[in-house]
Structures are given as structure tokens and as C-alpha cells.
Amino acid sequence: MSPSKVSTIAWDSFHNTVDGKPRGGKEKHRGVNPATGEELWEVPIANQQDVDDAVVSAQKAFESWSQVPMEKRKEQITKFKEHYLNYVDEMTDLLCEETGKPRQVAEMETKGVVGFIDFHLSLTLPEEREEDHEKVMLTRYTPLGVVGAICPWNFPIILSLGKVIPALLTGNTVIIKPSPYTPYTTLKVVELAQEIFAPGVVQAVGGDDKLGPMLTTHPNIQKISFTGSIATGKKVMAAAASTLKRVTLELGGNDASIVLPDVDIKKVAPELVMGAFQNSGQVCVATKRIYIHQDIYDEMLKEMVEFTKTIKTGAPGSNALLGPIQNKMQYEKVQTFFADSKAKGYKFAVGAPEVEQGKGYFIQPTIIDNPPNDSRIIQEEPFGPIVPTQPWTDEEEVIRRANNTNAGLGACVWGKDVERAERIGKRLQAGSVFVNSWEKPTPQAIFGGHKESGIGGEWGKEGIKAYCNAHVLHTYKQK
Known part of the structure; x- marks a missing residue:
């Protein structure tokens, strides 16, 4: 006993x-x-x-x-x-x-x-x-x-x-x-x-x-x-x-999610958002970059924005879905991604260009619409609730884009054509690839990263x- x-x-x-x-x-x-x-x-x-x-x-x-x-x-x-x-x-x-x-x-x-x-x-x-x-x-x-x-x-x-x-x-x-x-x-x-x-x-x-x-x-x-x-x-x-x-x-990771054109948009949009903003983005395998096929880009982004607007951020006793950034150092680091995106004129699909200051280290979940490939928000890991989206049309090119990082911890592929999604997933340079799910490490599988x-x-x-x-x-x- x-x-x-x-x-x-x-x-x-x-x-x-x-x-x-x-x-x-x-x-x-x-x-x-x-x-x-x-x-x-x-x-x-x-x-x-x-x-x-x-x-x-x-x-x-x-x-x-x-x-x-x-x-x-x-x-x-x-x-x-x-x-x-x-x-x-x-x-x-x-x-x-x-x-x-x-x-x-x-x-x-x-x-x-x-x-x-x-x-x-x-x-x-x-x-x-x-x-x-x-x-x-x-x-x-x-x-x-x-x-x-x-x-x-x-x-x-x-x-x-x-x-x-x-x-x-x-x-x-x-x-x-x-x-x-x-x-x-x-x-x-x-x-x-x-x-x-x-x-x-x-x-x-x-x-x-x-x-x-x-x-x-x-x-x-x-x-x-x-x-x-x-x-x-x-x-x-x-x-x-x-x-x-x-x-x-x-x-750390800089996890890419690749969204194929055949997905159920209304079903997948909230999943993409949760993959990016789980634990206020403070997850090593949180989704950090979202690549959506051009044919569904506008509609998917719209659905993601609408769902993001429903997410409540607050203190533990407030029935909120997301809490604060855990410490001041990280809170200030995440804000630099907001400042950079604002200074470069990137489009904020949802969320404000400036973090509202108040009691606690709270940041509202934010989506940056189609920043360039060389932007900080694409190249670096914010470890906070801000994520970029980009459209794609060519499968080979989006795989190269997803793999163009020094990190290789996790990745996701979304598609009704599971065989195609798995084929893409096998080419992604990451330790854990998730098909039709956001990143959910499990004790049943080894967890580790590729590259840095x-x-x-x-x-x-x-x-x-x-x-x-x-x-x-x-x-x-x-x-």
C-alpha cells in the first residue's frame, strides 16, 4: 500500500x-x-x-x-x-x-x-x-x-x-x-x-x-x-x-503544418488554431508555420480567424482556454515578433499589432497573413501565441519551404487523401510528424528532434x- x-x-x-x-x-x-x-x-x-x-x-x-x-x-x-x-x-x-x-x-x-x-x-x-x-x-x-x-x-x-x-x-x-x-x-x-x-x-x-x-x-x-x-x-x-x-x-522547434486542398475546412480550421496556440504557444512542438493550399487559403484563414476570436485568454479561475506567457523574459521576447511584424507592415489577420499591457503576462492569439519567407516570424520560433500562414500551390516547393529551417522537432500534414498526406509526411525533416492532427507527443513513441x-x-x-x-x-x- x-x-x-x-x-x-x-x-x-x-x-x-x-x-x-x-x-x-x-x-x-x-x-x-x-x-x-x-x-x-x-x-x-x-x-x-x-x-x-x-x-x-x-x-x-x-x-x-x-x-x-x-x-x-x-x-x-x-x-x-x-x-x-x-x-x-x-x-x-x-x-x-x-x-x-x-x-x-x-x-x-x-x-x-x-x-x-x-x-x-x-x-x-x-x-x-x-x-x-x-x-x-x-x-x-x-x-x-x-x-x-x-x-x-x-x-x-x-x-x-x-x-x-x-x-x-x-x-x-x-x-x-x-x-x-x-x-x-x-x-x-x-x-x-x-x-x-x-x-x-x-x-x-x-x-x-x-x-x-x-x-x-x-x-x-x-x-x-x-x-x-x-x-x-x-x-x-x-x-x-x-x-x-x-x-x-x-x-526548440519551428513546426510546419501543410494543409492539402481536400480538407474539411470548417473541421480543420479550429484544429490548426489549437495546434498553434495550445498552452499559449508555449510548446516545443506547437505549430509555428501554417502552409495552406492556395485553392482554400482565403476560406481557411477566414475560419481560423473566426475561431481565434472565440478563444478566451485569462487567469486560472476565469474559465479561459489560454493563460499568460509564463515569465517576463519570454513575454518580452514574444512582443518583439509583434513589433517586427508591425514595423515590416505585415497583415494581422487577427490580433492587434501591439500587445496590450496590463496585470499579468497576457497576449491575445494572433495570426500573421502571408509574411515573406525571410521574415522573423517564419524563420524563428516565437514560443508564444503568434503564428504565420502562407499559401502554396506546388507540392515539391512547399516541402522545401517546410524543411527550410535549422529545427526539426515536429510537423503536421492535413488531408482527406491520407496516402498523399503520409507521402508528404515521410519527407518532412522532423522527429515526429502528425497526419490529420496537431502535434500531440505520446509516451508510446520515442520523442526527439532532427537537425538542431x-x-x-x-x-x-x-x-x-x-x-x-x-x-x-x-x-x-x-x-
Whole structure:
């Protein structure tokens, strides 16, 4: 049985977790509620000693945790899942505070964790046997050791546990670094984990920009799993090179959606809009460019505009569909795309050329009608609720246009002619291509990027191998 709900969980007090114990710090910082602009609770900033102590604890825990049979590890993970579910309402409240997400959207994350965990509990690591006349070769997959999980702010729970669960399942120990913008839910998840796992199996050290390099250069961390921007991903990879530690990098995207002329316009238009504006565009695989066939361009754009006008943006308790941009830095970055589009004279099909300033970091969803190929809004990832549309007529040319980016995370193709849509989809240079759906990554399939959208992948049957070394036993036959 999992632990019952206990009174020791304080939802207004936060700490790092090192060696199974709460740890504060001399230096503190605060997150900000993006719906109100108000500061949230204090959290400690970890230092080098905290990191070193966490690594020592993780190494010690690895010695025993790695030897626990996988089925027993699954039992522990199942207990953690059940314990977490005791607090899903409190976790949803906290997620709304730190991200500003509407409650129904926040619940999709807090409750969606269960399906993610359950899928991983169904997995096993393969053993592959090959034999010839003189030997038997047995390939097994063994845990790497201590994993550093550097997590983003847009989905702090699912993207933290998206690293923790497969790492634990395969026998590794994990040190999580939550984003300083959204530390609260991740710190509480790790606090809950202490009541299930032995000290050192799951730890959390949060802090400022100095903390990431402490993890990426630490000689006794065997792997870094990082989700974030392309620019930071390059820094992570460069730092990890000093110790040749393994890296998995899930980085930014500039996802293209190609719309064929045979689609049901009224049905597809809202789907295109949701693909672009889900979580206020703060999704690595959100649709960033929409290519609509010339024959239906005007009608499709009109339907998209009408649907976009119905979308309500607001604070968590307002029954809104979209919340604010999560932090001030990103809020200001997104506004530069509005300013550039206005300065260049691009047509705003819906949305205002200037972001209305007020309480919180809110931006109304905006569509830019047919900007040029070399425009910022086409070439770069805004990571906010603004998306360009362009018409196309030639299939080969639109495929080239879609692939003309340094990113390659996701893409979509829409069409009643599924065979044609799949044919186009297979030529798109992206890790995950969705036919007749906007981008919806799933734990059942490996998730990773092509080109500068990342290295390696996580999730799915193949994804758990990212937390392992291949180990081959060559046994020669006795003569």
C-alpha cells in the first residue's frame, strides 16, 4: 500500500532535497505568478556543495537501486504514482499559481502524468541473443549511473517525470534541476518521492543560472537529459564534452503544418488554431508555420480567424482556454515578433499589432497573413501565441519551404487523401510528424528532434535505452 495523505506536506514552504532530507540555503529567490505579476514563495538557491552532496548520495543509492530487479523497481514506481495521486488537487493548485494555466489545462498535466507512468510500467528492457558456431553473444542494457535532469518551465511536472520515471525504471538515480521560473511543483513532486524511495534515488536542487553548469561539468554525473532552447542545448553539450557524459537534448522547434486542398475546412480550421496556440504557444512542438493550399487559403484563414476570436485568454479561475506567457523574459521576447511584424507592415489577420499591457503576462492569439519567407516570424520560433500562414500551390516547393529551417522537432500534414498526406509526411525533416492532427507527443513513441532540435530521444520502447549502456557478453563455446 502507498502512504496515505500526511500532514507533513506544507504547500507554502519549499526546499531542495539532498540525501532524502530537506535542504535550505543562504541565497533565496522567488518565482512570479504570471497571471498577476505577484511574487510567489521563497525557494533556496543550491550551491556547489549542495550539488556535490547530492551526487555523493546518488552514487551511494545507485549501488543498491541498480541491483533491484526491474519488477521490484516497478512496484516502487507504482507506489509513488499512488502517493502522488493523493495530492493531485493540491498539485493542480500549485501548477496554476506558478504557470498561470487555466485549471482545466493544468489538470491535463497533473492527471496526465498517470498515463505516462502506466505506459512505462508496461515496458521491459530487451535482451538480444545471437549465436554462431563458436560463441553466444548476449546484449543487455544496464543503467548509466547518476542522471542529471534539467527541466523546462512550460510543463514542469510532466517533463520532469518524463525524465525521472524512465531513469528510475532502468536502474539509475536522478538529480532534478527544475526551472527557476517554475520550481514549486517539481520540488513538491520530489518531496513526495522521499516517502517511497530510499535517500539519494530521487533528489532536487533548484537555483539560478549558475547551477546548470555545476551539473553538466560534474565528473560523477553520467548523463544529462535537457529540455529547453537550442542555444542552451548547445552550451549543455559543450559542457558535457569535458567528461564525455551522455546527453539527450530535446530542444526548440519551428513546426510546419501543410494543409492539402481536400480538407474539411470548417473541421480543420479550429484544429490548426489549437495546434498553434495550445498552452499559449508555449510548446516545443506547437505549430509555428501554417502552409495552406492556395485553392482554400482565403476560406481557411477566414475560419481560423473566426475561431481565434472565440478563444478566451485569462487567469486560472476565469474559465479561459489560454493563460499568460509564463515569465517576463519570454513575454518580452514574444512582443518583439509583434513589433517586427508591425514595423515590416505585415497583415494581422487577427490580433492587434501591439500587445496590450496590463496585470499579468497576457497576449491575445494572433495570426500573421502571408509574411515573406525571410521574415522573423517564419524563420524563428516565437514560443508564444503568434503564428504565420502562407499559401502554396506546388507540392515539391512547399516541402522545401517546410524543411527550410535549422529545427526539426515536429510537423503536421492535413488531408482527406491520407496516402498523399503520409507521402508528404515521410519527407518532412522532423522527429515526429502528425497526419490529420496537431502535434500531440505520446509516451508510446520515442520523442526527439532532427537537425538542431536535439540529439537522441526519450519515451517509447526505444527511449528507455537512452538511460542505459549496451552491455554485450561474449561467451565462447567449449571445445
